Amino acid sequence: MRFPTLLSDRPGRRPAGRELSAAIGLSLLAAASLLGAFGLPGTAFGQAPQRIVAVGGVVTEVMYALGLQDRLVGVDSTSQFPAGALRDKANVGYVRALSAEGVLSLKPSLVMLIDGAGPPGAVSLLAETGVTIARIPDETSPEGVAAKIEAIGAAVGAAAPAARLAAQTRAGFAELATLRSGIAKPRRVLFVLSVQNGRVMVGGRNSSADAIIRQAGAVNVADGIEGYKTMTDEAIMAGAPDVVLMMSHNVNHATSPDALFAMPAFAETPAARQKRLIAMDGLYLLGFGPRTPAAARDLMAAIYPEASIPPLKTAQAQ
The missing domain is CATH 3.40.50.1980 (Nitrogenase molybdenum iron protein domain)
Incomplete structure (x- = not known):
């Protein structure tokens, strides 16, 4: 199970990056509490971030699936689902060609970046301002997709609903595997x-x-x-x-x-x-x-x- 790497840069502190992992049997609520012990936002002991910028279409999609779209103040141009995301939220540009100034103008309390978001200079500039950044792993395996959902939930203080959504997604992949086993001659x-x-x-x-x-x-x-x-x-x-x-x-x-x-x-x-x-x-x-x-x-x-x-x-x- 992978959790988001969170970066912050505050006066008198070095930028810090942490990646927490837990055994499969560890609940996400316990994982969120562990993150809270480090004083990170959106955790059991910290205030859940209310002004979030989502960079990556899948990040936006998961936020809407969790019913947390009201916390989003900005999304990137790949956030094509649901259709209202780009209509209702500020567009901060293409996932790999972000403008740090555009993101910061929204005064976010959290910026969630899918792996590969950039350019690196813009991401570094965001980190230097002190805004918290959560890097979300972008994996394509069934377990990687479920972990991605869980990582987003952990970052925004919604571990329990994210765990339910991840379980539903795992069940979908399992059902798909059963269908796949019936294909005799792959095309x-x-x-x-x-x-x-x-x-x-x-x-x-x-x-x-x-x-x-x-x-x-x-x-x-x-x-x-x-x-x-x-x-x-x-x-x-x-x-x-x-x-x-x-x-x-x-x-x-x-x-x-x-x-x-x-x-x-x-x-x-x-x-x-x-x-x-x-x-x-x-x-x-x-x-x-x-x-x-x-x-x-x-x-x-x-x-x-x-x-x-x-x-x-x-x-x-x-």
Whole structure:
């Protein structure tokens, strides 16, 4: 179980970073009390932060799922769910291109940063001002997703409801695993992040795209590539994807099935012959939060339409 690393910089003190871990059987209430002993906000012995900036779409999503949206004063531009988040809250910019001045103008008592948020200079400037920062781990395994929810709850003094949400999410992943065990012949899927000037950017191993493809009971064609990188035409043809997966509403990198499958890299693939292009909302597909079991189930149903995959009973839907 991982908890957020919290940083503070107050006059006369060095910036401090702590990462607390506990055995699986340790309750989050006890963990929150332990954090409170260090005088950190949002814990059992401290005042729960009331002016929170959430940086990372999944952080915002969890805050809304916990019913704590009234504490949010700002969110980043990836906070696309629920739809009202960006409408009702101040937008502090893109998760990796934050403006420290914009965040500080909201007078936050806590800034929650998903791993990878930045740039580093902006994060350092935030820490130097004395505002408390909670770094939230961004993991894609079922247990990592549950731990992410628990970390957010611990940071904002909502350990008990976060534990319930995490348990529901674990149950969804367990139900998904049962569905996955019934797939006799996994299909080959290629996640295409973008197509620009004939260059195809794909999701390789250890990417969020790779994780969702595997959760959906399929094989990632690009597992020979690390992270998000371009894939050669020859490698795509050799990979012979049965299905191509993309994000919907991707204005900057949108492409139609006809245009994609007319490209030499895709024209002779099984996916092109059957026009199998699946498009899903980016945060739903790759956010790895409470809705991820449902998202993986929906992807599974799209990859294997003949299997009549039932809806999950335990997971939060979109």
